[in-house]
Amino acid sequence: MKKDLLTFSLLFCCCLLMQGQEIKVEAFSKLERDLTPRTAERLDLNDEPCSILKIVVAHAGDFRFEGNIVGDILYKEGEIWIYMPAGSRNITIMNDKYGVLRYEFPEKLKKQTAYEVQIKLVENLEKKVRTLVMPVIGIGKGHPSYGFMLGFVRNTGPYLKVKYDFSGFSSDLECRDDGIIKGASDAPWYTGEKKQSRLSVTAGVIQRLGKLSPFYAYAGLGYGYNKLGWKTVNGDWVKNTDHSCSGIEAEVGGIYRLKNISFMAGVQTNSFNYVEATLGVGFMF
CATH class of the missing domain: 2.40.160.20 (Porin)
Structure with a gap:
């Protein structure tokens, strides 16, 4: 009986540990002078030029993404490049420690345009x-x-x-x-x-x-x-x-x-x- 009570406590704790931390988008901006979508162009399934999301975050390799993504995600030092078709409206950001965020863009993505998304990892005291x-x-x-x-x-x-x-x-x-x-x-x-x-x-x-x-x-x-x-x-x-x-x-x-x-x-x-x-x-x- 004592062993079962201890096991229950440990399992319950593991389910809670991530809930005090979360992913937050601190800033979203269009990079008007960034030529990367033209110089490193990638086409979607309709042979149309893609947009590029540049995710700025520390420990870039710890993140995964889901959405209307074209080709491989490029992980760089402190930055992640994600190609998406024009008109895309959202992306899902995942981290084993900080959880999952489904982020809606403030505007539809335009083709051959670069956007910067700054991510902040925060501790939510209400959920800690x-x-x-x-x-x-x-x-x-x-x-x-x-x-x-x-x-x-x-x-x-x-x-x-x-x-x-x-x-x-x-x-x-x-x-x-x-x-x-x-x-x-x-x-x-x-x-x-x-x-x-x-x-x-x-x-x-x-x-x-x-x-x-x-x-x-x-x-x-x-x-x-x-x-x-x-x-x-x-x-x-x-x-x-x-x-x-x-x-x-x-x-x-x-x-x-x-x-x-x-x-x-x-x-x-x-x-x-x-x-x-x-x-x-x-x-x-």
């Missing part, structure tokens, strides 16, 4: 996928548990949270509050030493509360346990089942982002038998 990295602490009846929360969100996104108290113990023996070990007729002598063991792994969804809001809500499910052990005079640990539980973890909470700093507060329960508060301060960038 933010990464949440946050140390967290769980505060319940026993000593605190510590961990981290990792999330990816634009308006909606996944998160994974793990907490552990670094105080585990193992035991095959169980008792209730009367101290009698399960399967035995009477209770052993106890030293009075107690130990708690707490683990939780949850995954869920972070939701932004408004288009440009700094407030987010989150809710998730997972698996965990909270165990209380009593130590006998023989050195054995016995799990007290009246104060131990394991199973489904459920949680809800809120996150506030102040620039790249984020603050989180929430409540978490294991099978509604154990409840703790969760607090955290981290980064969302």
Whole structure:
């Protein structure tokens, strides 16, 4: 179950990563004195001279194009030449990192005319996928548990949270509050030493509360346990089942982002038998 939750989070993240970046046409202009369409002429299927689009962009080799294109696209240093028939109205610009833009020309292309298209690669803050990295602490009846929360969100996104108290113990023996070990007729002598063991792994969804809001809500499910052990005079640990539980973890909470700093507060329960508060301060960038 824990493996499936992690896989879902990673796949969801991959689908979002490009959405904070986009291609933008910064300028479109006719190059009145450019003679390239005449000196390096190319004819369309009707034997008519083509227009030339000169795409100005860094890392030209990272771009692909679709449309009414004649012949091969010429990739040069910082510039791309694309031959198109007169009368063409649009072209589709594609980049693996920045996505796809279908661009409509301000005017129909004229034959034997060169045009310059300046492309700018921009980060759209409204579409930016933010990464949440946050140390967290769980505060319940026993000593605190510590961990981290990792999330990816634009308006909606996944998160994974793990907490552990670094105080585990193992035991095959169980008792209730009367101290009698399960399967035995009477209770052993106890030293009075107690130990708690707490683990939780949850995954869920972070939701932004408004288009440009700094407030987010989150809710998730997972698996965990909270165990209380009593130590006998023989050195054995016995799990007290009246104060131990394991199973489904459920949680809800809120996150506030102040620039790249984020603050989180929430409540978490294991099978509604154990409840703790969760607090955290981290980064969302």
